[in-house]
Amino acid sequence: MHNFEFVKPSSIADAVAAMSTEGAQPLSGGQTLLPTMKQRLAAPEVLVSLTGIAELQGVCMGEGGLHIGAATPHAVVAREALAHYPALASLAGGIGDPAVRNRGTIGGSVANNDPAACYPAAVLASGATVVTDRRRIAAEDYFQGMFTTALEEGEFITQVIFPIPQAAAYVKFNQPASRFALTAVFVAKFADGVRVAVTGASNNGVFRWEEAEAALSADFAAGAIAGLTVPSDDMISDLHGSAAYRANLVKVLTGRAVTAAR
Amino acid sequence: MTNVTMTVNGKSVSAPAEGRTLLVEYLRTGLGLTGTHVGCDTSQCGACVVHVDGRAVKSCTVFAMDVEGSDVRTIEGMANADGSLGVVQQAFQDHHGLQCGFCTPGMVMTTAALLAENPRPSEAEVRHGLEGNICRCTGYHNIVKAVLAASGQDADAIAAQ
Amino acid sequence: MPKDTGIGASTKRREDVRFLTGRGVYTDDLTMFGQAHAVMVRSTVAHGRIVSIDTAAVEAMPGVLAVFTGEDFKDVGGNPAGWLINSRDGTPMREPKRPVLAHGKVRHVGDAYAAVIAESYAQAKDAAQVLSDATVIEELPAIIDMKAAAADASNRVHDEIPDNICFDWGWIEDNRAAVDEAMKSAPHVVTLELTNNRLVPNAMEPRASIGEYFPGTGDYKLTTTSQNPHLTRLLVCAFVMGIPENKLQVVAPDVGGGFGSKIYHYGEEALVLAAAKRLGRPVRWTAERTESFLSDAHGRDHVTKIELGCTKQGDILAIRTETYANVGAYLSNFSTATPTFLHGTLMAGPYKVPHVYVNVKTVFTNTAPVDAYRGAGRPEATYSIERVVDKMCRELNLDPFEVRRRNLLTPDQFPYTTPVGLVYDTGNYQATLDKAVELADVAGFEARRAESARRGKLRGMGLSTWIEACGIAPSHLVGVLGARVGLYDAATVRVNATGTISVMTGAHSHGQGHETVFPQIVAEKLGIDASSVEIVHGDTAKIPFGMGSYGSRSLAVAGSAMDRAIDKIIAKGKKIAAHMLEAAEGDITFADGKFSVAGTDKAKTFGEIAFSAYVPHNYPLETLEPGLEETAFYDPANFTYPAGAYICEVEVDEGTGKVDVVSFTCADDFGNVMNPMIVEGQVHGGVGQGIGQAVLESTSYDENGQLLTGSYMDYAMPRADDVPFYTVDHSCATPCTHNPLGVKGCGEAGAIGSPPAVVNAVIDALHRGGHTHVSHIDMPVSPNRVWQAMNA
Structure with a gap:
């Protein structure tokens, strides 16, 4: 180094x-x-x-939903978000391993935007707002392809604000070695519709599966997506899974997330 | 190099470090505490787990300067005051939870942190809790038993189910 | 009540205390006064010609003390292969030089061609990066695929070896025609093509070496992560460096696992010695995990076509295989033995199959060297046999348990000469199969399957009945088979004046618990307390010439040597007792720690005899030597043949293809067991590695020879939540007939017997779930592969 x-x-x-x-x-x-x-x-x-800055730490309810300081470790989110947003707490509790969760932070994960990271799925599915030292960025505008975000040179995240859905679940299928998401799906049901975000699968990083969102907004049941197919064109293909396999996982895991949503 | 100060196993210590000096290097080279091991370079194997302010962390993935002033505990600080093995250590010996011993310090530190948070974990919780610690010798059977036993549960009965 | 001391007791391990308190001393834990740090410069391409290495670019960098390249070692020897194998046509294998540092060409990603020595590790690392950037290597096409390598004479890993073939071996060549005939006339022939996946051993302690040179005496010292310090010394001295053996001390202190990968001598060991001499300072090197992935000897990597001829009732008539075995870029020390005599000689399995022929072609490729990894050849044999037997059962609609019972050798057939050159001394394969069936509750499987189905999972059960040859030993046998070394072992038992005992053993413990188990045996035989016995190992300056630990040999070979040395101690003790008690030596008996005159109450304790041996005030000097110390070398008559039956149950998630191993049962025959706790731990560990091979571990090179699975981010190591609790049993014991302890090796068993049980269970689950078109899935049975197989 x-x-x-x-x-x-x-x-x-x-x-x-x-x-x-x-x-x-x-x-x-x-x-x-x-x-x-x-x-x-x-x-x-x-x-x-950024780990010595008190303002960047903590989980609390506030305007627009659940506010999480950027330097809050995953383990803290897993504990403190549980009462407010159980699907998000569950996601945080499944990142890496216990020691990694004691150090790794939401801000670091969202800033890095690894295509197989967990948090980007929650941010996108929740329609969260990424707050930085200089502005607020909507999730749709924030993620711009793998390892690429709207952050400018020198800009850093201070907070992420999550609107709370009526029901949600995150279902992750581990890459067997790294235990990042080989593919994972976050489903969030809001009063105005369902959002489905997929991580680990696409060459373009985290994405919304809009066909599933439409079908689930009409009928929030696993069976509602039975007739859909996931195109594998843009899917990642590597030694852990072919593009077709990942496309299959997107559908299977979406169904399971709908069933698991609380 | 500047001197970095922290509390390690209850003692205030100081040793030189660069920006890039990892906590594990600080402990092993700076303080001679070689019980904490390095088994990988991707933050996966867990041989280097220590406690920082009561939480298990991978000391190969933390800069020493970033935990300046913290309270650090390593495997060398896990025995009882009279030098006898602590509860977790004793359970590992009783249940043959180690073979070559290289991953063992990390396993003990992770176990101690796990039990502090969850004093009576299920088998599944133990296995999940140990997922960041790789052992190549034991097939994990006796490690999981040792953790269950250290929590006061009947490990033999649980393993036989 | 189980015993708590002596032979057969589950004595807790004494070595645990230091490991549990952070006081183990592994090589990298040592700090030498005045030490310098070495960093290897490794090839980033799989195959290339070294055009230039601009050492001047780093020599002036901060802290840099020396730079070594292949040029510095071109006049010393190479690291040899330990076994000479001949091809079917009688020609000897092709054996290219394996230099300390690559010279002229680099032959795999990670092949070290230079080393930088600096004051600090960080400085050496910085300079190594600069030197790498200042090196010009003309890249050549990478030779990765074995069959393509053998077919293409134009592209060569070693310029002098035209078809990249090391040897083309037939076993037993004289039987080939008869086997072909038996296969032709068999009522049914089952054919299976399979891959035995390449594995990275991944001992948790990365390799490390420290070289020292003492100019006052001209002595060298090498502290290194080795399973066999004497073998390393022999290789460094006699083959590579030309140092007289009595001028090099090799120390292997606490070693954090080996699994085969630390048997071998590696170039870094010679490098640190040469550097220490040149600089007059200790020089240390420790691998990063990435380097371990690139440069440790890997394991397995066979591609096999196996054919099995049988009756319609499932009687096995003949087995014939053709295997391509990857040896990588250079021949590692055991690499030529592993696919041949540790594999071909096991191809009859535990079965009464009359005709067996094995063909193995070993191929050089631009990949890391491949050598023995836990089981070494025997897992490959077992996997091939147990998979093809399972396929036979499916093709002929036969019960896999019944078919095994029909074919297993029966206890009355021992000693049994196999058609592939071994003599099994003893066994009871029916007993272990019955025990496994009982412990795995095979009768209750259907209820468990139904319960899994309710949770949406496919459940399957797989069986393997396995045998291996271990206690890697008999010099007379391995000599016939091509070994360039003998494979005996040695022990010195030194009884000190106060009655404490030091046992210097040629075995090396790197997790196996010798420090606890060996004293149990000494204590039982001498009727003394085990706490007064200390085991000394891992230092050529302290121990007799022994061959170290691998091939499940420590107890069967080195333990037997210790047993023989104790017998000599007792014999010497009787002489001393006869003198002290003024009796005839023939009248002295030894029991319960006392030397007695038969038929009298005259006796001396072991302690009294020991003290007398060192205070020999009135010894008859011509007939009784002072002292009580004996050495024995032991070379057994045969291998030991542990065997067993393993039953695995899996659940398969149809949606994702994920395989969960939900239960695993082992019934093994290890002969007499010295410490059940440790034996069970060895089986657990082996099974964990076997499940890893079967389900998780894949070593993948791309077509350019880049290792795609070069870290734990992509190489899936088994974790605690990947495996279940195992059920293990070793009650069906038939003691080995030819070693004094009646023991058989147990270290590799789990890794040998388990992979086929897992894969057989997965195929069973898929068939029960209606995916009857799936006849085979190569390991690892990853989610992606299982899903693709189901949806093919």
């Missing part, structure tokens, strides 16, 4: 200042960034740790 200057600000304002340094990169839980740096695939000159 290349060496770097380590900075740990204690306020958002200080973090904004630190991030304005040439070559600066934010560090949250580091559960993806550190392995990447060990492989020398990332080599920041200045690393700005």
Whole structure:
């Protein structure tokens, strides 16, 4: 790993200042960034740790739904979101392993936008708002393909706000080695319709399965998607699963998520 | 290099670190606490698990500077005050929950954290709780039994079901 | 009541205390005064010609002390293959030089062609990256697929080997015509093509080595992650470096698992020694996990066509196989034995099959070397046989349990000479099968299947009856088979003046619990407390010349040597007792820790004898030597032949293809058992690895020779939630007839018997679920593969 200057600000304002340094990169839980740096695939000159900023921590109900500070670890979300948004808590409790969940954060996951990460599915299916040090970004506008987001140079996430659906579930099928999502589906039923977001499957990163959303909005039952087919054209094909297999998983897991939705 | 200070196994310690110095390097090289092991470079194997402020973390995936001032506990701090094996350690010996011993420190640290949160886990909860710790020797049978036993449950009876 | 000490007791392990408190000492835990750090520079391409390495680019970098390339080792020897195998036509195998550092060509991704030594690890790592960037390698087409490699003489891993074939071996060649004839006349022939998937051993402790050189004496010391320090010393000294053996001490301290991968000598060991001498400082190297994936010897990697001729009732008449075995880019030390004499000689399994012929073509490819991994050849044999027997049952609509019972050798047939050159000494295969059927509650399967079905899962049951040859040993046999070493072992039992005992053993414990089990045996035989016995291992300066631990040999071979040495101690003790008690040596008996004059109450305790041996104030010097220390070398008459029956149940998720192993039952015959707790632990571990091979683990190279599964992100290691509790039993014991303890090896059993049981269960589940077109799925039976098979 290349060496770097380590900075740990204690306020958002200080973090904004630190991030304005040439070559600066934010560090949250580091559960993806550190392995990447060990492989020398990332080599920041200045690393700005966001884990010492109290304003970026915590889970609470507020305007627009459930507010989660960007530097809140998965384990905390799993515990503290349970009463408000059980599907989201369950998702957080299934990321990585216990030790990873104690360090990894929602902001880090959403900023990285790994095509097999869990949180992007929740953000997109919930129609959440990504709040940064400089603006608010709707989920639809935020995700722009794998590892690509609307974040600008030096911009960092401070909070994610989740509207609470009437019922929801996240069903994840593990890639057997990494335990990231080989494919996973988040189904969220709101008063004005159902949203279905899929992660792990597409070459374009997290996406909404709109045909299923229409069918489920009309009839929120697993059988409602029985007649649909998922095109495999844009699906990821790798040694863990072919495109056709992933397309199958999208449908199977969507059905299971509908059945499991609470 | 600058000196980084934290509390390790109840003692205030200080050792030099660069920005890139990992917590596990700080412990092993800086403090000579070689009980914490490195078994991979992708944050998967769990041989390096220690407790930071009471929570299990992978010390190969944390910068030492990021936990400056924290309260860290390692395998070297898990025995009873009189030097005898702690409850989790004793359960691992009683149930032959280790063979080569390399993953063992991480297993013990993860188990201790698991039981602190969930004092009476089911078999499934134990297995799920250990998913971030890889053992190549035991097939996990006796590790799972050791964790159940450390929680005061009848491990033999549960394993026989 | 079970015993709590001595032979047969589940004594808790004494070594656990240090491991549980963080006081184990593994190689990387050691810090040497003045140490420097080595980082290897490894090829990023699978095949290429080294054009230039600009060492000047790094020599001035901060902290850099030295740079080594293949040029530095071109005049020393290579790392040899331990077994010479001849082809069917009698020609010897092709044996290319395996240099310390690649010279001229690189032959697999991860092939080390240079090393940088620096003051700190970080500096060495930084410089290695720069040197990698400053190296020009002309990339050549990668040779990855074995059959294509053998068919294409234009593209060569080693320029001097035209068809990339190491050897084309027939076993037993003289029987080939008879086997062909039997196959031709068989009423039914079952054919199966299968792959035995390449595995990465993944001992949790990555390899590490520390070299030291002492100019005052000219001595070297190598501290390394080895399963057999003497073998490493022999290879480094006699073949690679030319150091006199008595000038190199090899120490293998606590070693974090091996599974075969740490049997072998690797180039890094020679490198740190050479660097230590050049720099006059200790030089250390520790692998990152990524390096382990790229450079540890891998396991398995066979592609096999197996044919089985049988009657319509399922009597096996003949077995014939053709196997392509990948040896990778270089011959690792046991690589030529694994697909031949550890595989071909097992192809009769536990069955009374009269005709067997095995053909193995070993092929060089631009991949990491392949060598013995837990089971080594025997899992490949067992998998082929047990899968084709299962397929026979399906094709002929026969019950797999009944078919095994018809074909298993019966207890009255031992000793039994197989058609592939082994003599099984003893066994009772029906007993272990009956025991497994009982413990697995086969009768209750239908109810469990119905319950699984209610939860939407397909349930299946799979069986394997297996045998292996282990206690890797008899020098006379392995010599006939091509081994360039003997495979005996040795022990020195030193009784100290105060009665404590040090046992220096040639076996090496890296998880097997020798420090606990060996004293149990010593204590029982000498009638003393086990706590007064200490085991010394892993240091060539302390132990007699032994061959280390692999091939389930520690107890059967090194344990037997220890047993013989104890017998010598008792014999010497009788001499001393005869002198002290003024009796004839022939009248002295030894029991319960006492030497007695038969028929009298005159006796001396073991402690008194020991003390006398070192305070020999009135010994008759011409007839009685002082001291009480004996060494024995033991070379057994035969392999040991553990065997057993394994039953696996799986659930398959039809929607996703995911396989869950929900129960696993083992009934094994290991002969006499010294410590049941440890034996059961060995089986658990082997089964865990077998389930890993069957369900999870895949080693995949792309067509350019890049390892796609080069980390735990893509190589699926079994985790705690991938496996169930296992049921294991070893009560059906038939003691080995030719070693003094009556023991058989247990270390590899689980990994040998389990993969076919898992795959047979998956096929069974699919058939019960109506997917009767699926006759085979290659391992690992991943969700993707199972789903594709169901939907083909």
